[in-house]
Amino acid sequence: MERAVSLYDGKARRKHPDDSKIKVCSDCGSTEIEIQAWVDVNTNEYHSDVDDDIWCSQCEDNVETCSKQSFLEKMQEWWKSNNTDNLEYLTGFKTSDFPSANSGQTFSEAADEWWNGKNYDEKRNIYLTNN
Structure with missing residues (x-):
């Protein structure tokens, strides 16, 4: 029900996912990453996706992902070094x-x-x- 309300009412407060659940580019930390998906053109029904074809808009390249939490830890290690x-x-x-x-x-x-x-x-x- 909460999901339906937040989707219907754009002003409703949405829960922000935990940093460990957010995927980012493992090279640059950007959240602007995309995955290729197969969708039926007539029904817009999702069928499947390709896990090994992830594109980062900032790097303009195929990349690996990691959690935002992991990237934060990587930056913190760099800072401390x-x-x-x-x-x-x-x-x-x-x-x-x-x-x-x-x-x-x-x-x-x-x-x-x-x-x-x-x-x-x-x-x-x-x-x-x-x-």
Whole structure:
């Protein structure tokens, strides 16, 4: 019933799927991926699809997919692997602007706060531009 109402009423709140259920391009993280499907031209009835023919509109290529959760984890690993010079470049912060540990926010904490304040698309753009 909830599905029928949300399909009928465009203003109804739809449940957003969990990130582990959303498929993205494993190369760029885009949700603009398509799969080839066989549909009856007379009835528009779906018959089947081809799992090994997935197209990413952003990469403009056939790709593999992964969950959005998995891509987020991949970006987080990349973020954690950056050295101080890279983090200064990415955030615009300078380590010299932060007091030594135990007397306020450290450079590392500020950089992580900056990164964690970004949404998925912002993180993805930073990751793709700098990876």
